[in-house]
Amino acid sequence: RSSIDPGTLRERALDALTRARDRTALLTTCVEDPDLTAQHSPLMSPLVWDLAHIGNQEELWLLRAVAGREAMRPEIDGLYDAFEHPRAERPSLPLLSPDEARRYAADVRGRALDVLESAPFEGHALTEAGFAFGMVAQHEQQHDETMLITHQLRRGPQALTAPDPAPAPPYTGPSEVLVPAGPFTMGTSTEPWSLDNERPAHQREVAAFHIDALPVTNAAYQAFIEDGGYDEERWWTPEGWAHVRTHGLRAPLFWRRESGQWLRRHFGVTEAVPPDEPVLHVCWYEADAYARWAGRRLPTETEWEKAARHDPATGRSRRYPWGDADPTPEHANLGQRHLRPAPAGSYPAGASALGVRQLIGDVWEWTSSDFLPYPGFTAFPYKEYSEVFFGSEYKVLRGGSFAVDPVACRGTFRNWDYPVRRQIFSGFRTARDA
Ligand code: AVJ
Numbered sequence: 001r002s003s004i005d006p007g008t009l010r011e012r013a014l015d016a017l018t019r020a021r022d023r024t025a026l027l028t029t030c031v032e033d034p035d036l037t038a039q040h041s042p043l044m045s046p047l048v049w050d051l052a053h054i055g056n057q058e059e060l061w062l063l064r065a066v067a068g069r070e071a072m073r074p075e076i077d078g079l080y081d082a083f084e085h086p087r088a089e090r091p092s093l094p095l096l097s098p099d100e101a102r103r104y105a106a107d108v109r110g111r112a113l114d115v116l117e118s119a120p121f122e123g124h125a126l127t128e129a130g131f132a133f134g135m136v137a138q139h140e141q142q143h144d145e146t147m148l149i150t151h152q153l154r155r156g157p158q159a160l161t162a163p164d165p166a167p168a169p170p171y172t173g174p175s176e177v178l179v180p181a182g183p184f185t186m187g188t189s190t191e192p193w194s195l196d197n198e199r200p201a202h203q204r205e206v207a208a209f210h211i212d213a214l215p216v217t218n219a220a221y222q223a224f225i226e227d228g229g230y231d232e233e234r235w236w237t238p239e240g241w242a243h244v245r246t247h248g249l250r251a252p253l254f255w256r257r258e259s260g261q262w263l264r265r266h267f268g269v270t271e272a273v274p275p276d277e278p279v280l281h282v283c284w285y286e287a288d289a290y291a292r293w294a295g296r297r298l299p300t301e302t303e304w305e306k307a308a309r310h311d312p313a314t315g316r317s318r319r320y321p322w323g324d325a326d327p328t329p330e331h332a333n334l335g336q337r338h339l340r341p342a343p344a345g346s347y348p349a350g351a352s353a354l355g356v357r358q359l360i361g362d363v364w365e366w367t368s369s370d371f372l373p374y375p376g377f378t379a380f381p382y383k384e385y386s387e388v389f390f391g392s393e394y395k396v397l398r399g400g401s402f403a404v405d406p407v408a409c410r411g412t413f414r415n416w417d418y419p420v421r422r423q424i425f426s427g428f429r430t431a432r433d434a
């Protein structure tokens, strides 16, 4: 049971859905229609697929599952089922045109808002505390991040702009923080819109460890490159070594070296790689190799969450590093307010109880852990959100990037991807045994 009253939750759901749709509109109107139907990378869908898929999932969950309505356009369900067609195949499908997709998504939304007015927020699993509405808003925001990745991969002039984060005051704290040994509560059984893989809350024993107070920066990563990190097999796992050799990786995605300087292409603009920003667009193999080179290792997922949530004064796990309050712009770089991570050492107000900074927002952080269910996991409301991905193929990322909306980000939130992926907004921090 949520302690927040149903009226407030209903307003929050409306607000989250509206914010997601405003962002979707921005991401699908800042370029002309040919850029919506084109495939900018075989790793990604055409933007117009994401747009109609967002509407289709909203129809499936809010209109059909919650309100028991008939399918509006049963013939399109297969086109927008992510499991029926891999991304690379989607451009060749008879997809809705940009105008049709916009109209369909808007039509679904109009009806979904009617459903929201009267859906029972108590006594029904799917709508308890507004869950289905929160889930649909999170789904749209996740695809908005996916679409932002497509924008980053797109060739051509800049289409999106946002103010840069404020320069960080110099960070004078310690480079790493000791997280003491002892039990800690991982996951949640009370967060009303948490997704199935975050549940249930359970106790874990964690040995003492040290974790970086800040994410690894571009300058630090450059030192690894310049020390020959990509040429030395000893830093890499066998799979990682095979991967960098086969694909000729020499630096993070989007970087190139010119006249002795590292440049990168960032949302259509070539810029010098900013030394103080958290490193972005590295795969798990690169993060893991850097950590070994530095004499350290990636944190486990459990260690990451303990560093983020454990309050040694009370023994409690908090919702966020800074406490239980929802994120504000003072706490973290979230919601695509900026189109880049903030310099390492930013957001003192977002520090954890132990003083670890920037765990939420800025860059997704690779952990050493495989994506596995917690003890007592039950798939809800569908196996295809998490359950079908459990196993050793995927590594867990934590904390969310600058492109994650607050509705889809919590101390317990789990993301996952293949260890070779680096078009995502991924970085990392390192740890060591105490
Ligand atoms: C949780 C980000 C891995 O994008 O594949 C979107 C989220 N699930 N639609 C993804 C998701 C279904 C998912 N990730």
Ligand code: FE
Residues within 6 Å of the ligand: 053, 057, 082, 139, 143
């Ligand atoms: Fe989806």
